[in-house]
Amino acid sequence: GTNPNDATSFRARLFTAAANGMISRSLDAANYLLGSQVRLTAIPASGYAFIAWSGQASGRENPLVVTMDGHKTIGASFKLAGDDFVTALPLNGSIVTASASNVGMSKEPGEPNHGGNPGGKSIWWRWTAPGSGPVTVTTAGSSFNTLLAIYTGPTVSNLTQIASDNNSGGTSNRSIVQFTATAGTTYNIAVDGYDGASSRILLSLTQGTRFRPQLRSLPRLGDGRMQFVVTGQPSHTYIVEGTENFVTWAVLGQVATGADGTVVFVDSTAVGLATRFYRVRE
Structure with a gap:
């Protein structure tokens, strides 16, 4: 002693x-x-x-x-694990699927809003691109309303957003983003719940396939014009077609996506129409 x-x-x-x-x-x-x-x-x-x-x-x-x-x-x-940016869950490979839950998760000081919503129960993944090329990330199959965002950067308060989404995938539980990855770059992937919702998350990442353009409708404008978001390959031109009967499709114009792979198309010829259907092709 x-x-x-x-x-x-x-x-x-x-x-x-x-x-x-x-x-x-x-x-x-x-x-x-x-x-x-x-x-x-x-x-x-x-x-x-x-x-x-x-x-x-x-x-x-x-x-x-x-x-x-x-x-x-x-x-x-x-x-x-995955609750904080520094404990992000690893993703490896060019085709990856991960399942997790954000029940009990939290939002860190300095953490950005993902998909334009405050959220409050985010979970993080970290993926280093094995090669350069197009990447699609989706929460399809999740059991609640998800927010999805992709970032680069060293800390949770010093991030550069690459892409984000809130339910453009066609259902209330399906967010999807597309971006072009650079080999060797580390990407931070955040999934949160809309207004703090939480439950089971299914996350899928695919690299190496060409982007398939997708449409997300927006509220009709007051003057009767229809509008929607086209999501596809960054800095790429697509042809927009419309129909009222699914038999005859008319070319309505062209759109060029920006660096984030999105562009808004406004259909001025839809004024007076009760319904019109759209598709996008290269």
């Missing part, structure tokens, strides 16, 4: 605490000589990820070597 009359006999104690995980130590002892080094390893419980050290330690280095220069209290923080 410690001799109060002998400073060299002082023994430092190390107290550790963690929820949803544990902290292992090497050397594991009741107390330590001053100057001793202890290696701490944060081990998350199943489904959780290590976030950071707390107490008399900080940062995310794991394992962490601590020098015992006095009594210390150190904690480890764990959160659901």
Whole structure:
């Protein structure tokens, strides 16, 4: 034990605490000589990820070597894997499908709104493009109203949006984005619930196939014109056709998508029509 009359006999104690995980130590002892080094390893419980050290330690280095220069209290923080940007779930390959749940997830300080909605229960994936070319990401098959966004950038508060969507995929539970990936670039994929909704998520990513143009309707304009969003290959020209009977299709014009692969088409010839159907082709 410690001799109060002998400073060299002082023994430092190390107290550790963690929820949803544990902290292992090497050397594991009741107390330590001053100057001793202890290696701490944060081990998350199943489904959780290590976030950071707390107490008399900080940062995310794991394992962490601590020098015992006095009594210390150190904690480890764990959160659901994918809840925070730094614990994004990995995606690998050019054709990937992942299933997860955003129940219990949260929105971080500085995190952007995905798909133009505040959301509140986002989950993150991280994918590094194995090659250059078109990519389609969709939440088709999810069981609730999803928001979807793709970013590049190093931190949650310093992101560049590449693409985003809220239900342009044809149903209330299907968001879809298309973009052109650059080989070796890491893309951060966020899925959130509209107005904070949460449930099961199905995420699919496909690279290497040519974009199929898709249409998303917009509210009819007050003067009777119809409008919709064309989503396709970035900086590409498409032909828009319309019909009232599915027998005769008329060319209504051409549209050129922007760098994000989208463009709004307004049909001025639809004024006075009760219904018109559209398709887009190259």
